[in-house]
Amino acid sequence: MKIGLKLMAEAYGPRELVRQAVRAEELGFDFVEVSDHYHPWLESQGHSPFVWSVLASIAERTERIRIGTGVTCPIMRCHPAIVAQASATTALLSEGRHFLGIGSGERLNEHVTGHGWPSVSTRHEMLHEALQIIRMLWSGGYHSFEGQYLDLDDARVFDLPETPPQIIVAASGGRSAELAAELGDGLFANAPEKEVVDAYTRAGGGGPRYNEVPLAVGPDTETALRNAHQGFRFGALGWKVMSELPNPVNFEAATATVRPEDMADMVSAGPDPETHLAQVRTFADAGFDHLALLNAGADPDAFLDYYAEHLSGPLAELRS
Numbered sequence: 001m002k003i004g005l006k007l008m009a010e011a012y013g014p015r016e017l018v019r020q021a022v023r024a025e026e027l028g029f030d031f032v033e034v035s036d037h038y039h040p041w042l043e044s045q046g047h048s049p050f051v052w053s054v055l056a057s058i059a060e061r062t063e064r065i066r067i068g069t070g071v072t073c074p075i076m077r078c079h080p081a082i083v084a085q086a087s088a089t090t091a092l093l094s095e096g097r098h099f100l101g102i103g104s105g106e107r108l109n110e111h112v113t114g115h116g117w118p119s120v121s122t123r124h125e126m127l128h129e130a131l132q133i134i135r136m137l138w139s140g141g142y143h144s145f146e147g148q149y150l151d152l153d154d155a156r157v158f159d160l161p162e163t164p165p166q167i168i169v170a171a172s173g174g175r176s177a178e179l180a181a182e183l184g185d186g187l188f189a190n191a192p193e194k195e196v197v198d199a200y201t202r203a204g205g206g207g208p209r210y211n212e213v214p215l216a217v218g219p220d221t222e223t224a225l226r227n228a229h230q231g232f233r234f235g236a237l238g239w240k241v242m243s244e245l246p247n248p249v250n251f252e253a254a255t256a257t258v259r260p261e262d263m264a265d266m267v268s269a270g271p272d273p274e275t276h277l278a279q280v281r282t283f284a285d286a287g288f289d290h291l292a293l294l295n296a297g298a299d300p301d302a303f304l305d306y307y308a309e310h311l312s313g314p315l316a317e318l319r320s
Contacts (some may be wrong), residue, residue: 001318002289003029003318004029004033004291004292005021005033005293006212006293007034008045009034009035011040014049017034017058019059021061022062024304027065027312030065031292032058032068033068036071036072036073037300038108038110039109039248040278041251042252043252047250059090059094063099066098067090067098068100068165069101071103073104075110080129080150081137085137091164095162099165099166099167100165102170103170104176113132116245117244122149123177124176125149128183129145131179132183133145143153143155145161166208167183167186170190172191174196177196178199178203181201184205186206186207186290187200192288194286197209209257210290211290213280213283214232215296216228216270217297217302217303218270218298224267225264227296228297232267277315281292281318292306293311
């Protein structure tokens with residue numbers, strides 16, 4: 001079991017994300033993963049820096065902790081040839097500490113290039129082609145590719161690490177879990193759904209299984225839920241909605257009826273460490289072995305202080 005920290009690029013600027021990553025390494029986290037967004041989920045979050053610049057800075061400021069995207073989409077906003085080059089460079093800068101989280105994206109970020117937003121089945125087919133292109137470019141030499149959706153014309157990534165980064169493929173159902181097993185090195189999910197893990201393993205997947213565990217730390221449950229509602233209520237919409245809305249203003253409107261108490265279905269909340277440890281165990285029991293703790297409410301330093309004082313010791317049992 002590995003315990004990581006989710007760095008919310010939608011909520012913090014680039015220098016602050018780097019600072020949090022440095023502190024995460026100091027506190028003994030195994031990895032950090034950074035959102036790859038063009039827009040934040042909510043206007044009130046107010047940030048969305050370029051993930052590859054952030055990862056490069058983290059690589060230079062840290063020595064041990066693993067770093068990756070959580071997750072990047074290589075089918076529209078960024079062509080897979082560019083993702084392959086960016087990821088390879090990050091692997092070199094971090095001296096092998098980089099993993100590449102890959103997914104089929106959200107309209108929120110991918111529509112900005114003006115090419116429309118495909119159906120989910122088409123996005124999965126595009127992702128399949130994108131993964132083929134990335135693998136091809138990481139094998140060395142010049143390559144071309146003619147797919148139904150994506151093309152590559154006589155391209156080569158010159159700076160390659162000796163060992164390619166692990167590709168961790170995001171999945172929310174059986175079909176995407178099978179894709180993760182076929183062309184990925186691991187699985188990435190955003191809910192404690194054992195069915196996704198089972199589909200991945202049935203399809204032959206044997207790599208690490210990542211997930212994000214939302215924790216709302218606070219002086220009392222009411223305050224914690226209120227803070228989670230302020231910055232994390234977009235998650236209450238569920239993935240089928242989250243992947244389809246085009247702009248932060250739409251998320252603001254769609255979450256207008258979400259109440260602070262509704263957040264209790266998503267996050268563990270309050271001051272009691274046992275509440276948060278139970279939330280972590282729920283994800284572990286579902287079969288996930290790389291758990292990124294997601295700060296769903298507190299000030300980042302208050303959250304990391306709480307982790308150091310109340311969670312790091314008990315979680316050491318899971319990590320052993």
